[in-house]
Amino acid sequence: MSGGLSATARMALLARLSKRRDTPAASRPDAGSARDFSTLPGMRDFGLLKAALDQLRMQSPLFQQHDGLAGAHSVIGGREVINFASYNYLGLNGDPRVREAAKAAVDRFGVSPSASRITSGERELHGKLEAALAEWHGAEAALTFVSGHATNVTVIGHLMGPRDVVVHDAAIHNSCTEGVRLSGARRVPFAHNDMEAAARELSGSRRAAQRAMLLVEGHYSMDGDSPDLARCVDMARRHDAWLMVDEAHSLGVLGPTGRGVAEAQNVDPVGVDLWMGTLSKTLSACGGYIAARAEVIDWLRHTAPGSVYSVALAPPLAAAALASLDVLRAEPERVARLQANGMALRERLRARGFNTGASQGSAIVPVILGSSVRTVKVAGALLERGVATQVVVFPAVPEQSARLRFFVSADHSEADLDRAAALLTEAVAAIGRVDAHALG
Known part of the structure; x- marks a missing residue:
């Protein structure tokens, strides 16, 4: 017998759950008011999910x-x-060299930088890590943030605006779509890894937009596949669009030495305008980064809300990521x-x-x-x-x-x-x- 539910069983379960959903929570003092948290979008569906798990x-x-x-x-x-x-x-979370680097950073700098970098949170580890990340991606400069999710939200939200368009793979990460939503740009998804569909959507939406971005991942965490990067580069150039590649699951994973999708597919990384990555996976820390031309990184450093108004990357995390990158470089x-x-x-x-x-x-x-x-x-x-x-x-x-x-x-x-x-x-x-x- 299948591990799923038969049609009859599904109907019985839905009937039970509907009764639960329709029963007012009269015991709550805010029931029916604008202060009632149960009116939040998705809250009832979440309740149904929990009830379904309980029933089953x-x-x-x-x-x-x-x-x-x-x-x-x-x-x-x-x-x-x-x-x-x-x-x-790569098993670097827990590697003795990474642990010791993090401990040494705590001994010298403490656990927290206690401020945003633009005020008084700047530490030498930030510059060293960013220089190493930029070199890794063949870019001029890089900028780190305290969260990978926040990196995409703040960078995309800051770069793009209501007169712009972002054409992206339908399987793109939530942080990217949240960034587009924040920017107010038009968001146009295309079928996962369908480059013909991507070309059609970019061509059809580009003319009405001031600026355009083609947004893909180097290695998709839901399916374990990659885009045709050379076609993405060509497409972005033909339509005068920026190309942004999210390498969260690519760094240390793709290519003979782990430099990501560009190395794996033998594509010049200069063709990508914005490389995004995280520090929490291969690099065994926590945070995110953007690698790009020096002019845009300098602008983001001074103006992106996720940099200007956020505390800097914690010193032990920066040290752990830098040590992990050193090990990766030495031990392909x-x-x-x-x-x-x-x-x-x-x-x-x-x-x-x-x-x-x-x-x-x-x-x-x-x-x-x-x-x-x-x-x-x-x-x-x-x-x-x-x-x-x-x-x-x-x-x-x-x-x-x-x-x-x-x-x-x-x-x-x-x-x-x-x-x-x-x-x-x-x-x-x-x-x-x-x-x-x-x-x-």
Whole structure:
């Protein structure tokens, strides 16, 4: 029997939940008023989701607490698991050299810079890290921010305006769409990785806009694939548009030495106007950055709200990211191990009949299972067997595209990959035997 719900079971569940939704919470003193938080957009749908989990006696797969360092292995609920739920791609989070760099920064600078950089938060680590990031991307300069999400929001929101247009891949990260929303620019999505659609949308929307931006990711975290960067560069040039590439999941992952999608596809990085990246994945810190021409970086440094009005990057985080980049530069064999592991896991899963979508087998391998209910159940069964993954269900993806996402590390062993594939097969089989009609 399928791990999802039959049509009859779904109708029964919806009927129960509708009764809950329609029952007024009269016990709240603000019920029915403008102060009633339940009137917030999406609040009722969130309540329905929680009620559905309760009715189906399913534990939420979200907010899983790791009890220590989350590397290739981790501890969840007191049990060691093989961990495919973290972005510690090269195993640098916890590397002794990275830890010591962070500790030394705390000893010298303290934990916080205590101010924005434009006032009194500037530290020498910021300049060193930014110079290293700029060199890494073949750019003239770079600017760091305290959050990867905030980087896209503040930069896109500051660069673009109501008379502009942003044409972007439909699978682009939320931080990018939030930045476009803040800017007031027209937002035009195109079908994921469809370069013909991108060209049509950019051509059709460019004439009416003052400025235009083509916005893609170097490595998409939902599908594990990449865009055709050379075509993106050509398209942006032909339509007099900026090209911005979000490399959050590309740095340290793509290319022979981990320099990202440009190196992987042998494209001159100068063709990209704005490189964005995060410090929280391969570079084992927290924050984000933009690498670009010196003139725009200097302008952003002095005017972008996320820089001017935000505290500077914490010294230990800047030091950890800089040390991680040094290790990455010195030890490209970590990238080779990661890529070999990603390809090996993808092939193991495909050999067992799993749908891994468009994954290129670099570091992100989705397993598309179908219904959201079934996917959550499989994730729970897999965790019980000692393997942690990330779960993506409706409405983040269409209902029949719910998936598990495996984020691979250079530190995973062949035994880890074999065991993960075998235990996923076990978990799916076990859920297939569960009576999905039993709603309690």
